[in-house]
Amino acid sequence: MTTCPNCGQSVTKDDDICPKCGFNLKKYRDTFFEDDSEKKSVSSQPKRAQYREEFRPKKQNTTIQKMIAWVRSNATIVFLLGVxxxxxxxxxxxxxxxxxxxxxxxxxxxxxxxxxIEQYTADKRLTEMINKMGSDVVNTAKEHTDKVRKKGKNFTETHPHVNRHVEKVKERSKSKFSYIQLSVVLTSVISLIVLFTGSGAAVADVSYTQKLSLSKVILNLANRLLSSSHTSMSAIILYVFWLLLVLFPIFIIYNIFKNTKNSQFFAFILSLLETAFLIYIVFKISNNSSNHGVIGELTNQFLMYAVSIGSSAYFLILASLLTTGLAGYNYFKKR
Structure with a gap:
């Protein structure tokens, strides 16, 4: 070894420490060479040095070095600022x-x-505070869980029929189809997200066309119709329509987490009704033929208010279809 692997300075076999950077050459030889005889190929050493040089600046800026040291020293403050x-x-x-x-x-x-650069006192206190709060919460939850398990164990030991029921519940919770339930919850959450965000119907304003979320379009149109006495019934129907769009996914999620046979069936029926309801409404709105009755008047009012129905309505139907399919698969597979 004729050069220092750290800085590239020329060295001799008698040098134990690099005269330029202070690198420990003796330890390096003992680690990579056997009995101080360079049996290993030294051809790999330039590659190692080149790799280090690639990430070493030509001239180290002290301010940047201090910034990196500050981030390392005050990690808790950095984390909270990031949040x-x-x-x-x-x-x-x-x-x-x-x-x-x-x-x-x-x-x-x-x-x-x-x-x-030193660690701030505020960072130390925040670290201690987070450590204390986190430990207290986790330990309290663990103690509560242990108490519940102990009481449940004592109760099941004295009630064999309860013990059998607990075993059935455990087997059900270990079912390989549990990921389907999570998928139903996910698609229901997506339905709510699509309802309140995204590209809704395009509404013609006085001077320009703007895009609103489906929820805002429905509520805005309902507020306009409510001001007209002869269309108050249509406004009430719109409010009910908006409420159903919000409640359907929430009740589906609730019944999925309830995780009983009846609740899984109820979640499937709710999802099926939601899908049929959405398809019927969108079909009515998209149909250009003359509409009659209360629904017909409502769709006509919507078409007068909205220039286009927007992509969110179709995403909402797609999410509802996926929810129905997954909820049905979950229920019938469990049976």
Missing amino acids: VLLVIMSFSRALGWTSFLVLMVWLFIVCDKADK
Whole structure:
């Protein structure tokens, strides 16, 4: 070995420490070579040095080095600031990025002026506080679980028929079809997300066309119709329609988590009704022929208010169809 593997400085066999960077050459030889004889190929050493050089700056900036040290030393503060930025991002991306840039400028100024980077007292206290709160919550939950298990064990030992029922429930919870239930819950949640977000119907305003969520379109149209006395019935129907779109997925999720035979069947029936209901409504709205009756008047009012029905309505039907299929599969497979 003629060069230092850390910095590339020329060295001799008698050098135990690199004269330039202080690298421990003796330990390196003992680790990679046998009996100080270079039996291993030294051809791999330039590659190792090149790999290190690739990630080493030509000139280390002390401020950047201090910023990295500050992040490492105050990890708890960084974590909490990251959570706050995520919350801000959920409301406004522009405000979130602006806050992030302000924090980076602040960190650069602080580290540029600081002589030495140390852990803040606030970071220590926050770390201790989070550790205490987390430990207390987990330990309390564990103690409560142990008490419940102990009481349940004592109760089942004195009631054999209850013990048999508990074993059946355990077998049911270990069923390989449990992931289907989670899929039903996921598609129901997607239905709620599509209802309140995404690209809803395109509504013609006074001077331009704007896109709203399905929920906002339905409520806005209901509010407009409510102001007209002769269309108040249509407004009430729209409010009921909106309420059903919200309640259907919630009750489906509730019955899935209830995890009984009757609740699984009820979840399937609710999902089936939701799908049929949505297909009927969208078909009525999309049908260009003359409509009669209360539903006909309602669809006509909707078509007058909305320029297009929007992609969210079709995503909502697709999510409802998936929920129905999964809920049916879950119920009939368990039977």
